[in-house]
Amino acid sequence: MSHTPQSPSSASPPESSAPTGTTSTRPTLPTHSRTAKDVLAELAAMRSRDARWHDGRTFSLVYHDTDEHLQLLRDAYTMFLAENALNPMAFPSLRRMETDVVSMCAGILGGDDEVVGSMTSGGTESLFLAMKTYRDQARKERPHITAPEVVLPTTAHPALIKSAHYLGVKVVLVPPGPDFRADVAAMERAITPQTLFLVGSAPAYPHGVVDRITELSDLALSRSLPLHVDACVGGFLLPFVRKLGFPVPPFDFAVPGVTSMSADLHKYGFAAKGASTVMYRTAALRRHQFYVYSGWPGGLFGSATVLGTRPGGAIAAAWASLTALGHEGYLRIAGIIMKTTRAFIDGITAIPDLYVLGQPDCGVFAYASRELDLMAIADQMEERGWHIDRQQLPTAIHLTITPTHAAIVERYLGDLRDSVAYVAEHPELSSQGAAAMYGMLMHIPDPSMVDEFILSNFDSLYRP
Ligand SMILES: Cc1ncc(COP(=O)(O)O)c(C=O)c1O
Structure with missing residues (x-):
């Protein structure tokens, strides 16, 4: 928990069009247009009380490399500010960037050419989609599952618990071992016939330790269960930490039982905010992620991820980050x-x-x-x-x-x-x-x- 109440801003838009006779002090839409200079000056003033991330005063909220890299993200983002990745046919550039990004990610995470995925708006959406994928896969392929469950260490990110809440999946939480890594034996005991899938993290956010993914993989394979590795925080760091010679336990698609992974571009990928990836070992598995509805008068509807309209800027900035670095x-x-x-x-x-x-x-x-x-x-x-x-x-x-x-x-x-x-x-x-x-x-x-x-x-x- 890092939220504390703040006092409301004293600034209020000039000449508001609040209905006459009301005593409301709420900001309302300005009656008259304002110049861009005026608006930008007010935005700049509003920032003055924000956390000083550029001075290294924050941890976890902002991932910053150099000012030069930040400028590249700005330029790439604004170049595609208006474009919408909702329709992959209208903007082949965005579709190409997205498939490039997923492919580059899969490549650094031990994936072969069969690994597919999607770009999402962040770790939460990536985890939500993995959960939906396994729930819908079970609906088709394991119909005995009527009250689905997911088994995860208590150190796994709450976005998984939130996703389970939205998707009607029961969460079975297992405390980690004394070293804060997933307790695989305890997770095995938590499996029931209703278990959809298992989760491990690389690393789990609270203590920065990678779960025992090899052992979780053995368990998953022996019980014919899928295994999702949440590498939202470590996906773009651990592969390079390992290359530098530091000991990094196996955690990616090179481990045979890993069926899906999430890795955030807007964390250690140093992309602009609103960018993550979710990846699956096979295209057959990813099909359960997509949503289609062919009965709408507005046209045949298909959506790869949770969002409808998808900001082109976030995709372009992620592509720029990966290819520049x-x-x-x-x-x-x-x-x-x-x-x-x-x-x-x-x-x-x-x-x-x-x-x-x-x-x-x-x-x-x-x-x-x-x-x-x-x-x-x-x-x-x-x-x-x-x-x-x-x-x-x-x-x-x-x-x-x-x-x-x-x-x-x-x-x-x-x-x-x-x-x-x-x-x-x-x-x-x-x-x-x-x-x-x-x-x-x-x-x-x-x-x-x-x-x-x-x-x-x-x-x-x-x-x-
Ligand atoms: C391990 C892990 N997974 C998922 C998330 C959620 O990511 P986001 O905040 O991008 O939704 C986080 C965020 O810190 C995380 O550390």
């Missing part, structure tokens, strides 16, 4: 990330109270505290200008390292040492600020009360 660029980036991650981990573990959870496989990891209140430390870090990703079960601070962070390691570690020392001297901080809120939420025994808190928070966040 190439193996050479991704290797360079992976080298920077691994070196920077080492520097962070060494600095964090040199602070006596702190330790890293598990043995992270790439640039994603979390650290915890032995004695002190880590949420109070997080508050202190935020006071020093860092945007902190907080975790629970166990309480931890999460870092997602990108090239932007190479320049700020020492500043972060200095602030962390100061924050730890300050919290050690001020135990009363546990009952103040966000630390108090997290402390309270993490000790509420009834999860529905925590859900209610999050709902109310969202309710107020999304008010004008």
Whole structure:
């Protein structure tokens, strides 16, 4: 949870056309047109309170390589800003880019020429589509499944749980082993005749460790079950980390039981936002992903993914990112990330109270505290200008390292040492600020009360 309520903007559009007689202070559509200069100036002003990702102050929200690369993404995106990938016949350029992108991804993820896939708007959509594919495959090929289930480690991304919720699939959650990797024996015990498929992550977001994909593959093959590997976060990093000589456990299509994968272009693919891939070992499997409806007066309807209209810009920017960086660029980036991650981990573990959870496989990891209140430390870090990703079960601070962070390691570690020392001297901080809120939420025994808190928070966040 990294959402906190913000006070509403004081800016309101000039000369609004609010119905007369009302006292509403809601922003409404301006009566008169405004100049582009005026509008852009207001947009620029609105950014002033945003998180300072360009200074390396955020972790996980923005994946930035160089300003030159960002400019390429902008140019490619705007070139195809108006085009719509809804109709692959109208824009053969986008169809070509999409099939190129999927093919390049499959290539770096151990896929052969049979592997097919789609570009999607992000990891969530990729996971949703994988879940829909297995549900619909079972409807056709395993009709005994009437109450479908999916077995996944508790560390798997909640987008899977959300997808299962939307698609009427029961989630069977299995805690990982003490090293935070999937507990394959426990997952085996969780399989029932209603199981649709198994899930492993490469890596799982919370602790940055790759699940035991080879063992999960053996299990899946022995039980004739599909296996999805969620490489949303690691798909464009792990292959290059391995090439650099770091030990990366097998996780991709080279493992025989892996039937589908997701890999996000807008994370370590360094593409523009709104770009991910979902891939299947065979075209026959992907057919269950497509949706067709031939009875509509508006025409014969077919849709490859969840979205109808699909932004051409995201596809063009992803194609541009992959082709501009190439193996050479991704290797360079992976080298920077691994070196920077080492520097962070060494600095964090040199602070006596702190330790890293598990043995992270790439640039994603979390650290915890032995004695002190880590949420109070997080508050202190935020006071020093860092945007902190907080975790629970166990309480931890999460870092997602990108090239932007190479320049700020020492500043972060200095602030962390100061924050730890300050919290050690001020135990009363546990009952103040966000630390108090997290402390309270993490000790509420009834999860529905925590859900209610999050709902109310969202309710107020999304008010004008
Ligand atoms: C492992 C993993 N899968 C899926 C997702 C969801 O991706 P998105 O936010 O692009 O929907 C994330 C996001 O962090 C992730 O870490």
